[in-house]
Amino acid sequence: MSHDLLQMHLKAVISCLVIVLYKVHTTKAGQFFSSGHTNNWAVLVCTSRFWFNYRHVANTLSVYRSVKRLGIPDSHIVLMLADDMACNYRNPKPATVFSHKNMELNVYGDDVEVDYRGYEVTVENFLRVLTGRLPPSTPRSKRLLSDDRSNILIYLTGHGGNGFLKFQDSEEISNMELADAFEQMWQKRRYNELLFIIDTCQGASMYERFYSPNLMALASSQVGEDSLSHQPDLGIGVHLMDKYTFYLLEFLEEVHPASQANMNDLFKVCPQSQCVSTPGHRTDLFQRDPGSVLITDFFGSVRKVEITKDTINLTSPVEPPIKRSGSSDIQIESLTYVDQLPVAEIIHQKPKQKDWHPPDGFILGLWTLILLVFFQTYGIKHLKHIF
Amino acid sequence: MAAPLTLLLIVAVTIRAVLFRSSLAELISARVEVVSPLNAWKRVVEGLALLDLGVSPYSGDVFHETPLMIYLFHFTVDYAEIVFIVSAYFFRKQKYALESDRYSADCLELLRSPKEMFYIPLKVAMFYLLNPFTILSCVAKSTCGLNNAIIALFIFCTLKGSALLSGILLALATYQSIYPLTLFAPALLFFLQRLYIPVNLRRSSFWFFTLQYAFMYVGSLVVITGLSFFLLGSWDFIPSVYGFIFSVPDLTPNIGLFWYFFAEMFEHFRLFFSCVFQINVFFYTIPLSIKLKEHPVFLIFMQIAIISIFKSYPTVGDVALYMAFLPAWSHLYRFLRNIFLVSCVLLACSALFPVLWHLWIYAGSANSNFYYAITLLFNFGQVKVFTTTWLTNCEWKNRWRNKVSLFINLY
Numbered sequence: 001m002s003h004d005l006l007q008m009h010l011k012a013v014i015s016c017l018v019i020v021l022y023k024v025h026t027t028k029a030g031q032f033f034s035s036g037h038t039n040n041w042a043v044l045v046c047t048s049r050f051w052f053n054y055r056h057v058a059n060t061l062s063v064y065r066s067v068k069r070l071g072i073p074d075s076h077i078v079l080m081l082a083d084d085m086a087c088n089y090r091n092p093k094p095a096t097v098f099s100h101k102n103m104e105l106n107v108y109g110d111d112v113e114v115d116y117r118g119y120e121v122t123v124e125n126f127l128r129v130l131t132g133r134l135p136p137s138t139p140r141s142k143r144l145l146s147d148d149r150s151n152i153l154i155y156l157t158g159h160g161g162n163g164f165l166k167f168q169d170s171e172e173i174s175n176m177e178l179a180d181a182f183e184q185m186w187q188k189r190r191y192n193e194l195l196f197i198i199d200t201c202q203g204a205s206m207y208e209r210f211y212s213p214n215l216m217a218l219a220s221s222q223v224g225e226d227s228l229s230h231q232p233d234l235g236i237g238v239h240l241m242d243k244y245t246f247y248l249l250e251f252l253e254e255v256h257p258a259s260q261a262n263m264n265d266l267f268k269v270c271p272q273s274q275c276v277s278t279p280g281h282r283t284d285l286f287q288r289d290p291g292s293v294l295i296t297d298f299f300g301s302v303r304k305v306e307i308t309k310d311t312i313n314l315t316s317p318v319e320p321p322i323k324r325s326g327s328s329d330i331q332i333e334s335l336t337y338v339d340q341l342p343v344a345e346i347i348h349q350k351p352k353q354k355d356w357h358p359p360d361g362f363i364l365g366l367w368t369l370i371l372l373v374f375f376q377t378y379g380i381k382h383l384k385h386i387f
Numbered sequence: 388m389a390a391p392l393t394l395l396l397i398v399a400v401t402i403r404a405v406l407f408r409s410s411l412a413e414l415i416s417a418r419v420e421v422v423s424p425l426n427a428w429k430r431v432v433e434g435l436a437l438l439d440l441g442v443s444p445y446s447g448d449v450f451h452e453t454p455l456m457i458y459l460f461h462f463t464v465d466y467a468e469i470v471f472i473v474s475a476y477f478f479r480k481q482k483y484a485l486e487s488d489r490y491s492a493d494c495l496e497l498l499r500s501p502k503e504m505f506y507i508p509l510k511v512a513m514f515y516l517l518n519p520f521t522i523l524s525c526v527a528k529s530t531c532g533l534n535n536a537i538i539a540l541f542i543f544c545t546l547k548g549s550a551l552l553s554g555i556l557l558a559l560a561t562y563q564s565i566y567p568l569t570l571f572a573p574a575l576l577f578f579l580q581r582l583y584i585p586v587n588l589r590r591s592s593f594w595f596f597t598l599q600y601a602f603m604y605v606g607s608l609v610v611i612t613g614l615s616f617f618l619l620g621s622w623d624f625i626p627s628v629y630g631f632i633f634s635v636p637d638l639t640p641n642i643g644l645f646w647y648f649f650a651e652m653f654e655h656f657r658l659f660f661s662c663v664f665q666i667n668v669f670f671y672t673i674p675l676s677i678k679l680k681e682h683p684v685f686l687i688f689m690q691i692a693i694i695s696i697f698k699s700y701p702t703v704g705d706v707a708l709y710m711a712f713l714p715a716w717s718h719l720y721r722f723l724r725n726i727f728l729v730s731c732v733l734l735a736c737s738a739l740f741p742v743l744w745h746l747w748i749y750a751g752s753a754n755s756n757f758y759y760a761i762t763l764l765f766n767f768g769q770v771k772v773f774t775t776t777w778l779t780n781c782e783w784k785n786r787w788r789n790k791v792s793l794f795i796n797l798y
Contacts, residue, residue, distance in 0.1 A: 356438040358458050362617045366458070369610065377552050 037151040037192045040301040041144060042067045042077045045126060047158030047167045049083035049118075054238040055229050057085045058099050059157040059199055059245040061107040066252040067153065070300030078129055078144055080116035082158075082168055092236060099241050099249060102233070115142050123173045130154075131184045148189035153197070153298045157245065160200030162223055163208075179209040186212040193286070195298040199244045201226040204280040216286040216293070218266065220244030221277035228276050243275045255295050263290035391509055399516035406526040416527040420740050423700035424637045425451050425564065428528035431460055443619065445627035448637065453563055454615035454624050456530060507714055515711035519737075524704035531704030534563050538708065541567075542687060545574045548581055554603035562611050565632055566694040569669055572676040573690060575600055577683035586680050635661055635699045640758055642740070643701040644766060647759040668697045685780060688712045692773045696766055703737075706769065713776070722779040725771065732768035736761050 044067070046060035064079055086095050086108045097108040116125060128134050129144050146152055158165055164172040185191050196217040198206050203219030210217065220227040220242065229239035230246040241249070247270035255261055267281050267290070283290050406412060415421055416428055424430065434450030434457065437443070444450040444457065515521055524531050541556035553574055560567035575597060576586065584592050615624055631637070638646045645664060652660055671693050679686040688709060695705035739761045746753035 356435075356441075356461065358461065358618050359620075362458070362614060365614055365617065369614075373552065373555060377549055 036149065037297065038149040039146070040072050040076060040151050040153070040298070041146045042072050042153040042155070042299075043080075043129060043144060044077065044153075044155045045080040045121065045157070047082050047121060047156065047165060049168055051083075051085070051088055051090045052238055053083070053158075054085050054097070054236070055241050056157045057081055057083065058097050058107060058241050060155065061097050061112065062099050062241065062245055062249040063155045063197075063252075064112070065107050065109065066249065066255070067299055070252075070255065070296060071257055072299075072301040074111075074113040075141070076301070077113070078115050078142070079113065080121045080126065080129075081114050081118075082121040083118065090237075098233065098236065099246070100231075113141070119168070121168060123167050123171050123177075126167070126173065127177065127181050130181045130190075132188065132190060144190070146190050149192050150190070151298055152191045152194045154194065155197045155199075156206070157199040157242070160198070160202060160206065162202050163205045165198070165200060165206060175206045175209045178206060179211055182210060182215060183212045186214070193288075193293075193297070197248075199227055199242050199248075203227060204282075207282050210282070210285060213285055214287060215282075216263065216290065217282040219280045220270070220275070222280050225277040244270050244277070244279060247274055252295075252299065255299065257296060257300050259294075259296060261295045263293045263295070266295060392512060395509070395513055395516060399522075402517075402522055403525050406522065412526050415523055416529075418523075418527070418741070419640055419744070420642050420703055421523045421527045422529045423531075423641050423702050424448075424639060425632065425700045426530040426534070426702065426704075428530070431456070431530065435461055443621065443623055445619075445623035451628055451631045452530060453628055454618040455559075455562070455611070456533075458618060459533075507717065510714035510717070511711055514714055515707065518707045518710060520703035520707035520710070524702065524707065529702060529704055531702050534560065535704060535708045537563060538567060538570075538691070541570070541574075545577055545687075546684070548578075550578055550600055551603055553578075554600060555607040558604055558607035558611055561608060562615075564698070565629060566668055566698050569672045569690050569694065570687060571601075571604060572672050573679075573683045573686035576676060576680050576686065580681070580683060632699055633661065633665055635664075637700075640744075640755065640762075641700055641702065642706075642762055642765055643699065644697065644762065645699050647755060647762070650755070664697070665699070668694060682780070685716070688715075689773065689777065692769065696769050696773070710772075713772075716776065716780070719776065719779040719783055722782050723775055724779070725775060729768050729771045729775065732764060732771070736765035736768060740765070 042064075044060050044064050046056045048056045060079070060081060064077065067077060068074070085091060085097050095108065096106045099105045099107045116129075129142070132144060134143055144152070156165060158167070160166060163175045165178075166172050182194065182196075185194070191214070193214045194216070196207060196210075196215060198218070199220040200206070202221060202223050202225065204222045207215075207217035207219060208223075221244075228243050230241045230243045232239045251266070251269045263283075267279075270279055272278050286293075406415075422428070430450050431452055434444030434452065437446070437450070438457065438461070521532070521535075537556060537560045541553060541560055544552040544556055557567060557570060557574060560570070578600060579586055579593065579596060582596065584590070584596055587593055616622060635645050635649055638650045640646050648660065648664075649657065672690065675686055675689055679689070691709040691712070695701050695709055698705065740758075743753055743757045743761055747755060747758050
């Protein structure tokens with residue numbers, strides 16, 4: 001009896017363990033496969049121009065750098081910079097944009113690919129990029145070619161206010177427009193999940209109006225607060241970064257492609273003690289739990305790999321060409337992958353450089369006529385007057 | 388006479404040979420004032436190369452020469468320079484013969500001494516051969532020189548009195564570019580004058596000869612066109628050559644009046660204005676022939692001047708053609724007004740053409756208006772030459788009439 005009880009207890013414990021282990025296993029695997037996205041995109045926008053807004057360009061470039069480092073290729077990043085700080089004539093260190101004072105980190109690097117530069121960064125262009133309504137002549141590098149399995153990171157920085165963001169010192173985008181743009185994207189199935197980060201004054205006002213699903217938003221300050229800039233560099237003469245993005249960059253520098261850091265860690269970046277402003281976030285439209293969302297789901301481009309131990313037989317896809325009856329004198333070799341272009345036909349065949357000759361009838365006719373005219377005019381006996 | 392002429396010939400050939408061999412030849416053959424899409428040497432070579440590759444040279448917008456030119460050049464393409472020098476030689480020979488055969492009724496020994504007359508052929512030859520325009524045209528190997536040679540031969544045969552040859556050569560000149568069609572009237576008038584047939588529309592002898600000449604002309608034109616058909620076996624050359632001349636599709640700037648106007652025009656009006664511009668060339672034939680029916684050689688000069696000013700793709704070679712004739716009317720020099728102004732205008736414009744071209748195309752600080760202004764001024768200068776010559780001719784005729792009547796009254 002005690003033996004049976006012991007066995008029953010043992011079975012229960014073992015089954016519990018198995019269940020627990022299984023659950024743990026599926027959680028990890030489930031966690032790994034639950035995000036449902038297959039590709040990553042990033043739209044990084046700096047909306048301010050003029051030299052004293054150096055920090056906004058540095059902000060955007062820092063995020064660009066992190067995003068590229070974590071694996072999103074340039075073809076999947078739409079980088080919009082409203083002004084050129086690296087080649088600005090007031091830049092004492094040309095071709096560089098620093099994020100740390102004492103020039104510790106040059107976020108400009110030597111492989112920055114700016115897609116929208118200068119005056120191309122407008123509200124219209126930004127919205128067109130998001131919604132995909134671009135003229136047919138737009139090149140691929142300027143398009144957001146996302147689909148319904150794309151996770152998109154959108155980062156905006158510049159000068160903003162309660163409910164608006166200023167573009168180029170001359171126009172604004174309102175939070176309602178932004179919300180409608182995201183709704184268009186949702187209806188056109190242009191994203192799977194979208195992370196929206198904004199680093200401006202009163203940035204939280206920009207995500208108040210979102211109403212589309214699968215949106216998560218972060219902002220550097222609440223309504224009524226200003227986002228402050230971090231450190232000036234006395235050598236360059238301007239503030240290099242904003243506080244929020246500075247600490248965001250520091251946080252992201254710790255992240256690597258295999259890192260398990262999740263969104264909850266991101267929400268903790270730059271608390272009020274460091275940032276002076278209160279960063280905010282919004283997750284109510286997001287379907288997954290933020291704790292289960294990896295940083296690399298948005299900032300990196302982690303590929304899902306399925307390892308299998310089964311062998312798969314590949315049938316031969318290329319069939320040999322059917323021999324043509326009555327073939328031409330040129331030998332047609334069977335085309336393999338390497339020999340797709342019949343180079344032998346091209347190289348050994350020189351262009352036939354035969355000179356054109358006028359038809360004989362023409363020559364005959366022409367000279368007959370000339371002779372006729374000649375003799376008609378001059379007559380045979382008058383030839384001596386000519387010669 | 389032979390010695391100075393030979394000397395002149397040697398000098399002219401030397402200048403051309405020297406320029407051919409120098410690096411300027413490339414530069415000159417690219418200048419738009421000297422070559423036009425109709426007669427550029429580059430296009431001839433392109434057309435012949437296309438022919439060697441088995442493609443019709445008239446496909447595409449490259450080649451606008453007539454098939455007989457193809458025939459002429461296909462075996463001389465390497466010796467082109469010699470061809471052009473020879474054509475210049477022909478021209479000179481014709482000019483010389485032309486002047487020595489001038490019909491005496493057209494000039495008056497009273498107002499010009501025989502000694503002067505003796506030197507006119509040499510002067511004409513010199514004006515043509517040593518004219519910088521002709522030298523440029525020859526060095527650029529523009530087929531304009533050949534066209535000029537054909538027209539000179541035509542004038543020569545007309546003056547010699549051979550109606551058949553004149554008709555044939557006129558047909559050849561018309562076949563090359565359509566505008567010499569207007570020279571039919573002066574040639575006809577010349578023959579009528581020579582054969583003492585009064586130009587009276589009611590006389591049957593007038594119509595008889597006119598029909599004969601017209602028949603020879605049209606007949607030879609038909610024969611030449613038919614021969615060209617047989618050269619390539621297709622009628623492609625008609626839209627490529629004559630369609631091109633009339634519809635002016637190529638608006639590369641040149642020294643003519645068409646390009647700027649047509650570049651700015653709406654498509655809707657294009658047909659209308661191309662008709663207007665083309666009629667402008669042919670329009671002056673009838674009034675001028677009525678006025679100048681006793682002076683057909685002067686009429687030829689007038690017509691050639693009109694053609695070279697108002698044709699669709701003029702080049703400096705066309706300008707040189709009628710300028711060479713000017714010494715033939717040296718009896719008018721005394722009465723020519725505004726000579727200084729006109730010659731300064733022409734010289735200044737010739738100098739300014741390359742300058743403004745450079746400023747427009749290369750430096751980017753001028754625009755097409757500048758170049759067209761110089762074009763207009765150049766053509767204005769030409770028109771001034773033309774009208775001045777015409778007016779002095781009228782005045783001279785009046786003076787002569789007065790003098791003759793005075794002379795007769797005295798006796």
